[in-house]
Amino acid sequence: MFHFDENGMPTALIGGRCTVCGQVSFPARKACGSCGPEAPIETHLLSAEGRVYAATRVHVPSALGHKPPYAYGYVDLPADKTRIFAPLVGEDDTGWEPGQAVELVFCEIPAEKMQGVLGYAFTQAPRGDDV
Template sequence: MKDIVRGWRHIPQRYNLIGSKCLQCGEVFFPMRVICPKCRRKGKLEDIKFNGNGKIHSYSVIHTPTDEFKNISPYPVAIIELDEGAKITSQIVDCDTEDIEIGQEVELVFRKIRAESDEGVISYGYKFKHKK
């Protein structure tokens, strides 16, 4: 039950890709922060909603996943540099692993992550796909 309450509390961040921007140094971060890692306590942060577009900065293909993700392996996971400058780690979907290249433009999509068998709760989250 605790996870369900935590999930509902974080819905805006989960479905809108919200991070933080430091008004002192201009750095942007994902996930949201309460202290700027660059300025430390000197920085003042505000929420920023990312547009969901970016480029593949680096990637790897997972061939030996945990039991929870064996049914989708192999699958690519990438570091995405968002248009606003923050970097985020995410799965790349809707493509063959051979078609992924560093520098490719990608866009945010929301997909099913897993279904909790005991409670029947379906978890959704962000992933990225090639931009058309």
């Protein structure tokens, strides 16, 4: 699921890309949803830059022990023309408006039963254009 550099640091999420129509999936599907099982799926590294499509904040602990409140949602990756499900983390945990720019981060999954397990999330992208 993760692509690592030579130092063992995660650098990208690994998805799948249909070699016929180019549709990207994450996690990688075994078969393209449009072309069917005959179309070969190749490994595809996902873009780290996204936009929030929809998000929700959760106010009860998860079965895995996420401490509330925490947020997750769907993030559009324009470069990959796909939408993936992801946790949303950040210092300002109140926002997560549709259209908000976010970027990929790797971190330990913040849940009691997942200690030490590498996970991924999206966080607020630096707002370089209005500084």
